[in-house]
Amino acid sequence: MSPASATAQHDAPVVPVAPTGLWSWITTTDHKRIGLLYGFTAVFFFLVGGLEALVIRLQLGAPGNSVVSAETYNQLFTMHGTTMIFLAVMPLSSAFFNYIIPLQIGARDVAFPRLNAFSYWVFLAGGLLLNASFVAGPLFGADRLSVAPNGGWFGYANLTSSLQYSPGPNIDFWVLGLQILGIASLAAGFNFITTILNLRAPGMKLMRMPVFTWMSLVTQFLVVTAFPVITVGLVFLMLDRIFGTTFYNVSAGGDVVLWQHLFWLFGHPEVYIIILPAMGVVSEVLPTFSRKPLFGYAIVVYSGVLIGVMGWGVWAHHMFSTGLGPVADTVFSATTMLIAVPTGVKIFNWIATMWGGRLHLTTSMWFAVAFISSFIIGGLSGVMHSSPPADLQQTDTYFVVAHFHYVLFGGAVQGLFAGVYYWWPKIFGHRLKEGVGKLHFWLMFVGMNLTFFPMHFSGLLGMPRRIYTYGPELGLGMLNLMSTVGAFLTGLSLLVFVYNAWSSRREPRVGKNPWAAATLEWAVSSPPPVYNFSVLPTVTSRLPLWTEHGVSEIPDTPPGPIHVPGGSHWPLMTALGILVIAVGALLHHHFVPSLVTVLAGLGVVVVSVYRWAFEPFEV
Amino acid sequence: MGSVFSRRPGAARPVSWLAAGALILILAGCSGDPYPQSTLHPAADMSGAIDWLYRQIVWWAVAVFVVVQAALVVTVIRFRRRANQPEPKHVYGNTLAEVTWTLAPAVILVFIAVPTIQTIFRVSGRASPGALQVEVIGHQWWWEFRYPELGLVTANELHLPQGREVALAITSADVIHSFWAPRLHGKRDALPGRTTRLAFTPDSAGTFLGQCAEFCGESHANMRLRVVVQPAADFEAWAARQAESPAVDSTAALQVAGLEAFRRIRDPGQHTCIACHTIAGVSGGVAGPNLTHVGSRQTIAGGTLPNDSAGLARWLRNAPGEKPGSLMPKIALSDDEVAALVAYLRSRQ
């Protein structure tokens, strides 16, 4: 694809515009398009994960129910967790990393646009592979249609590592799907760290960056350090299953707890990977709609960095019931309690931001306020978990299900929806409808609380997690019914959102800065031109648009020629090759077809990487 | 939709209703029986210690919850945009405030940490020398209990003497399980290749429900257990009966037929009862629960079916139907065989 750039002879430079057509989307390297691709895919998978949740809640709505079988239920809760974490929330955050970060730092794109595209296509491949398992049963000689992963999103060995306890391809789909998704995340991590460190506009010192970009930077550091650990754990799992190695083989002297250590060394930073971007969003939304700056910017930034670093020291608090011993229990209890301090500080800084402000209670603002309300609940139940003896009653029950849904849904999802409503006009050129938005918000807020608050009680009153049914003698039918009703309310709110997205298409167009916000993305048109900034701005303030001369003038049309990189199909081809390798690995029970497929995929990857490396491509 | 919520402290309302409902549920939980697996109604020293610790923490949590939610609600109401207001002053921070709300949570955490650490060492599973030793072995999807000092082996129903410390040595024969009887203690994972420990003294007599608390495969939900705490004399009597292995009553024709059906060699091999089950004096299979005294238990099938004729018959006819994935297969039994087996098994008291 030839770049659309001007030649020097013309009087007025040709202004680049975004290409159109399906091929231009398949080969796009534009961070804004990649952000949109992530966003739509994430919302799609969010609905899939939500449907899984609704079936789960239908099954649990009454004791002794038989809406689904035990095997189906186990697949549903495994896929619900895996989908929500890896295919919905993380990609939705990625949508914002992609679209917003370059705009916030005054750059034209990310450091490696093709690598960026590659991340998206690999993510899509992973999501498709995981979900293909729902209909792949016949291909593997199973007696049912679905061979979806059924070992939980945390896949504890040796249940998952042994072909005796997990026969069939279910866990293979899970291991390979996660490995593919890990590649996508790692590539994006390298890309965004470089982008944020190296492509900031002149004058944008690190301590002048918007908090969303800061939290995203910390998140990416967590990604590139945590994902390799689970990669290793998953490799061991795969080798045990495919070749019969002994990593989690107890009779050979292996230790099943090794899996837990490797998994949670990744798993705890992972939850900060999930929450920090949403905290960043909230830190943008609250000041904008309070009409005053974030209270204690430096503390909010430092506490985010601290959370990222300290998040590495708490992992075994997921393992208090495994008998680590009182000394280890004490150490991890202490580190876990300590991490509550920087987390709590943010809550107070956010409230102080609103205090004394002039609050515009838009839908986005309501979601940000609800984030605080829900996150404090999730944080407090987290503190309760940090005490190992108390945790022995709470872990592996619905109490912890309540805890993490309050931080994941009440926190991350509501925070990201605040971002959706906030940045929608920037991305699409019009606002989402406010009336419908408020309906979405209240249904979601009430639904979410109705679903998860009772779970604190069903947990403390004796309901373990990951059970497809429970006996009537436990007395937990009413609490479960409340959660089921709440879940359907929440599902309804999602439909309202989808309706809002669709029916807002004809809303009035907006200008550059419909919310009168302070950060750089609001200095360009809505949506931005394909090249983002006609000239790269110079910044002298943390709040460029709220400060007189905070940012240099950005003309509406470029004064000189701007080169916009063209597209490339090699990122997609490389992703396809990786998918083929994974499919080959799935066939490991049939040696020759498996080897041939793996080699074919490897061949596609190698050729594609070489073509990618040597094609002419100018950033 | 706007008017009901927008002029009120909307964010607080649903939450405060739920909080009130929660309080009612907590208090209801205190009356025990409606919630037989409750963690809030302890019947042993350790669960009592944990419950005490939990209450210390939860009141701090409630206090912080109230303060923060109130601050949020007050802020949203008080600083709601009104007409003809000037733009607010830009405030960037306040060191005193920030130090205060960094230190205050840290201080609260100290109040939580100190009792926590004390309790950690208390519940660490070390028992005193005179404790009753019990081995707990998790299987997919049933619990094996062995009393090495008493020479007893049973399944799914753990009998303990009231007022005497018990030392549980917990492991698994296959995948990770977790032993959990909430009214007596927190949970402890059962790990293959390792032994973990719980130690506690039950202080009330009664039957306490529990279940496996670590996902262990298809029928994880069906891996339940009962702990029967008895006054010391009753426990001794139970143990004595468990140590005997009476022969079948030769005058009871149905029971004799049942013993025959139990011993019958069937095809395929895993349909043969004696291949997997032990009845002292009759068979020595170890893949399934020890049935020597199966008739004396309150439940069968990993605590999921009542131990009566109907329950036994359902289980015998179609174990995988009752417990998906069950290693006990569906065995082709005639109605006569079922009736005979039921009579025989119920006689194993």
Next chain:
Amino acid sequence: MSHAAAAHYTSTGLDSRKIAFWTFIGSECLLFGSLIATYLVYEGRSVSGPTTHEILNIPLTSVSTFDLLLSSLMMVLALAAVQRGDRLWARVWLAATALLGAIFLGFQAFEFTHFVHEGLGFTTNLFGSTFFTLTGFHGGHVFVGVVWLLTLLVRSFQGKLGPEKAMNVEIAGLYWHFVDVVWIVIFTVVYLIQTTPLPAS
């Protein structure tokens, strides 16, 4: 600023590719760190099969270690040659690095087949599983490095590896030195500091 200036503007003054590659190396540290940690946790816990004392050949592996260290020197010389535009010596040193890397892989192949003949396979015991996975990952990285170097060599022969392309060689060098450092750690931890209890004699 003008487009030309904008295209080359960086906040740190460093090439973006170099920054990205360092983040990649950071992630690789965690990757190899997890593999090495697992090896250490399982050392001495195999319940059967050959142990480290019976099978590791320190003198032989010292030679291959030296070979890899020498290859890092070759890499340094190759980068210097590219930076000063010395086409001949750039090719010599690049080829030398790749050759030494290939020789290292030859040593690994010999060692692995020898171990299998001695009864230590991938699935034999904990030692086999952890050893082959750890050294296998490392060997795979060396292989990728050799391919990379050969690619650069071909580019040089095509006249496309002048001083303006020195950053490509510098990054390949970063990768190569990293792989060498990982090997030093593996050699030390696996071969030199064996903590498996000695068999009672």
